[in-house]
Amino acid sequence: MSQVPPQKWYENGQTIPDLSTRMGYYESGLKKGEEFHSWAWKGIGDTRHVQGDLVGAEAAYREACDLSPTNADLQLKLGIAQHDLDQLPEAITTLKKAIKLAPNNPVVWYCLGLAQHDNGNLADATFSYQKATTLDPGLATAWYSLGDARGEQGDLAGAMDAYERAVAIDPDLAFAWTNLGDARADAGDLERAIAAYEHALIADPNLAPAWFGLGLTYEDQNHFREAFFCYNRAGQLGDEEGKKLAEIFKTKNIQPLRPTFLRQKESQ
Template identity: 30%
Template sequence: TRARLQGALSSTFAGTNRLESAWDAGQLAVDTLPDLRAKIANGFLEHGAVVLAMRMMAGILDPITLRDRVTSMAASLMGDQRAIDLLDWLLEEYGEDSPTRVNLGLHWLALDEPEKASTAVAKGLGKAEDSPEVALRLAYFEQVLGRLGAAEDRLASLVQNADEVGADDWLGEALTQWGNLAFQGNHWDKAVDLFTEVIALRPQDTYAHYALASARYGQGDLAAARKGYERALILDPGFAGAHQGLEALDAVARANVTH
């Protein structure tokens, strides 16, 4: 029986690549021989039928493990419609959940579908599509996808809107994310300007003081960097990044003395 079922599956996969027929044959196989399920799932994967593979694996994986597997597989298919199909199936099969719905937004953005991305993120966050939360998340996703110019455009727009309506909290968040973006591109002068603005809004923001110090370090202004790290540690003595920054400055100072 095992050989006959495996033969039927192999011929279905190898023949006309009729995946629905393969699914029917696979269901028959696992009804008779459950231990074939993983092999059949791998067969679907080899043929690019990722949703059918996960449907087959659903019979042997618990929901949490399956969700992790699907999310990981979708990430490996970034920019491929099959990633959308996987996440849509997960939501349909196991019900609505915020992280998966928001993640769907990232994948729509990767497919250059900004409106669908905005809709997915808004639904996942439970916010309006024109809300600052959605704008920040989409800007972050642009950054994840390596589209730094698009991310900067979104953040610049959010900063302008937040400034116009006096929404200082969102202004601070947008400036911080924009500053982090400047770091990613090694644009130290821009990062200094942005984190200086954050500190003007939030004088007690430990991260902003640390980030400004790191930007000063990037500029080569080591004295200003040291003051910034020390300020961050006054606000939060346990802030690891500031300790590491001071250690790096000490190492530079020792190297200069040695040479």
């Protein structure tokens, strides 16, 4: 009976639901021929990552990369594990290796951008995110992250453009809607800011930053009762600043009022 090829063997392991059993399956691959070893370490890394053992996952992916140094997917997995461990310079170095091996892979460029962004390299992150969106214009998370990077560099118009592209691709991307609302509010476009926050809260009714941003925008419009409701909801969801502002409104004998979009939704 012919032996299953290494890649197919690895893929079969991904279908094993019990993680302990899956780990044993991949560990058994280290006792097979050398052609299985990098696939076995990859599977061990994947399983450790799912189990929350980031240190162990990083070590396993490193073993796999040492055995197959020209495999871009292994370099990507190692870079992601290093990023998750907050080993940002190492992650950037590893992901740049992956870029050299797979220069047209948008996910690698996006992950490199995330590591650069978290390391404070905003110009580099912006370039990487732009490269990712050029290679895959439908990668919503890359547009969202590009919006963040642009906004942090003071490019408000560029940030709004990127967020709008992100939510056009994925209307359920609640954080992108929230950040779009923040950017529109900063630009003085309060009505469209409110619309963005409402979209965010339709996608995720428990998103505290969206409730807080909506409260600020209502207060800027002197809609104090709606603002009070939003601050109170943000506070209930753990936003300390929202909680403080709600307490201030309580002292003013203002009654909270549910925002229009909620009242309309409830009447349907």
